[in-house]
Amino acid sequence: MVHTLFVARLTLNALGRDRVLHTLLGVSLVLLCLVPAFSLFSMRQVQELAVTLVLSCHALLLIFLAIFLGSSTLWRDLERRHTSLILGLPLSRSHYLLGRFFGVGLFLLLFSLCYALLAVIAVSVSATFYEADRPVIWMNLLAALGGDLLKAWLLAAVAFLFSTFSTSLFLPLFGTLAIYSAGSASQEVYEYLNSDFSSQISAGVRWLAEIFYWILPNLTLFDLKTQAVYSLPLDIPALIYPFIYGFVYTSLVLWGAEFFLSRRDLV
């Protein structure tokens, strides 16, 4: 297990020096600085808009990072044959895979933490412009950011899974993107199919959709934005479910990734 940490540290070390990522962090900093200015676009919902912008920006950047890093980390190792060096060491493939994943996950966590700190400042500034009906509940804001982080971890794991059996970058990149959109919509589709409105849809389609619903990750679970924006009370299940679900689903996906990687010939 200690090997996993070494690989994670190596991954984090390499990501910390990546110039593309430096640029991205710069962009997010600029966006956060603009939030107070943008939030003035709303007449009566200055604070709400600020929270929305902060959360949307965070979700977008994290998902981009998760898909990009998740797809490219393993792919690059395999494509540029870093694996022949790293796996030529007394290091098992599962430790290597987990280490790489934890490295990316830790990077996302660090990014999220820095972002959260700046986001609190940006929202506090915006909130002074116009008094909102309900003050910001900071716990909700953090919970919403945490939900996005859990979602990003899950997506990164999916991207890892794809890159364990694909030789090109396209499958992990676009496959994960597809899973992301499907996973975000699956709950609504499911609810639609469960309502009277869908009576004209054939049983076969419904059955198929149901299967997809249970197999695809249900990303609606991680969306706590409304509660954060409107300072609605957050109940315990809203916090517990994403946490456990995210953990179990991510573990399952990583199991699959390990399954494929351990069988792959590193030519």
Next chain:
Amino acid sequence: MNAIEATGLKKVFRGKKMQRVEALKEVTFSLSKGEVFGFLGPNGAGKSTTIKVLTGQIRASSGEAFLWGQPVSHPSSRQNLGYLPENPSFPDTLTASDYLRFVGKVFSLPQGELQGKITSVLSRLELDTTMKRPIRGFSKGMVQRLGLAQALLADPDLLILDEPMSGLDPLGRALVKDLISELRQKGKTIFFSTHITADVEQVCDRVGIIVGGRLQCVEPVEELLQEGLSGYRIYYRKDGTMCELPAAREDFPREMETLLSQGIEVDRVEPQRRDLETFFLETVERARYEN
């Protein structure tokens, strides 16, 4: 216990359209402790495939292989192995010392000794000035030497080096040859692949030649050179001019006697041998003909 033990290794790759490519057909050999083994073969003969099977990167379709008695499928078989892949490629945003620190940790080197080991191995490979620079900026030769450095870091008893001389300038080649001789003296077991016969001649105890996925022969280098002796060439001075006289192995004593009895001054005698290169080319020819 043998350092390397390979029995009946076979590897079949499935290419596009499900065509079968037999990369290895029955490769069997073993290396005892302290041996230096040269693995010769033309391009695409299966040298790298064999090495990848030995280092656990490719699973053999059949047959088994062990390093120090441990099956190669298990990571612990590489605990006492230093491995240099062909044209190594490092995560290039890292610095040399970052990467070596990671390698040292994986080999569970004590934290206290790590920095000292890194410095000494880098200076042995003349990379000490570049320790803190990102690998991105390294030349091909530097990357190759860094590859050797990471293989040597944990001071393993077995080294598997895939084309260790490739990408090196004459200075670098000399450095690596020196290094191999030095390791040999320390009693390390070395398995290295190459397609340059001269390298094998100079540093190896035994040579194995692989052609078309089949190990054609495994011979001690010394014996090969001895067997290959075909005759001598005698250089002598007669009336102030230099003359030469070829003599077959069995004729040599008689020829020498004649010259000496005539009171002729013999300048030097050179043995004429079929060298490793010729032997290699003949083996490859024969193997191809047989197929």
Next chain:
Amino acid sequence: MMKRLFLLVCLIVFYGVITVPASRYLLDRPVALKLGYTPSSEAIKLVVGDQKLLLAESLVIKVLFYFGSLVEKSMNRVDIPPEYYGMFKTLKTAVMLDPYNQDAYYFAQAAFTWEVGHAEDVNKMLIYGMEYRDWDMLLPFFVGFNAAYFLKDYEMAAIYTRRAAEISGSDLLTNLTARYFYEANHDQMGIAFLKQREENTKDQGMKSLYRLRRESLEAAQALQRSLERFVEKFGHQPEKIDRLVEEGMISHLPDDPYGGEFYLDSHGKVRSTSNFSFTRGADAVQDGQ
């Protein structure tokens, strides 16, 4: 190998254990949460780029869908507080993004006039939409109807009804309705409009919405007529609504499709405890006073 398999089985079991209640939890979330929050259209326009139409359409569909689930639940006698404000705001955002979106206008007309009494806001939205959908006779027709029926602004009703007639060429229906606006009594006007919409709407959700409203109006109208007959016969208001049945003015008290019960208020008007709306609770009590 066995260890891995065991791990997989455990993970699949965990997944089953967590995913079913999680899905249940999501299904039972309040509509407000499902609808989510939509930032102001100005802000959205900045980031959404050339996908405005797609976003607008998805917002409208979201509202349509949740309103549908609302009606369905109400019919099953499940009490949920509807989030009219959020839905109307979402629709407004949608038409700001895509002023041509037909669904948004038609749905606003169907849902936010009777239910919430937003006729004035709906008219503003429809008049905004007319600038763009200048070929659509239904928008001015809606405005005219709302002006006459809800706002009692017959002048405005006349202007927009004429405009609707102009757009549609010589539409008999429009003229007919225009006449209704002046001549017919209030309930008749409403029922005629609802019938027309019910017949001309394809969307099942909206159709049922119109039907529900029409049925309740018809029930109320039938009661009102019997009440008038009662007053004519006895010269005074009945003390309880049940008297209408007892005196044979009406065969039975009709059901309120909104799930309430009919009663007579202090002014002798027919009312329902449901207030003809899915909003029970606070609003209904206020109106009843």
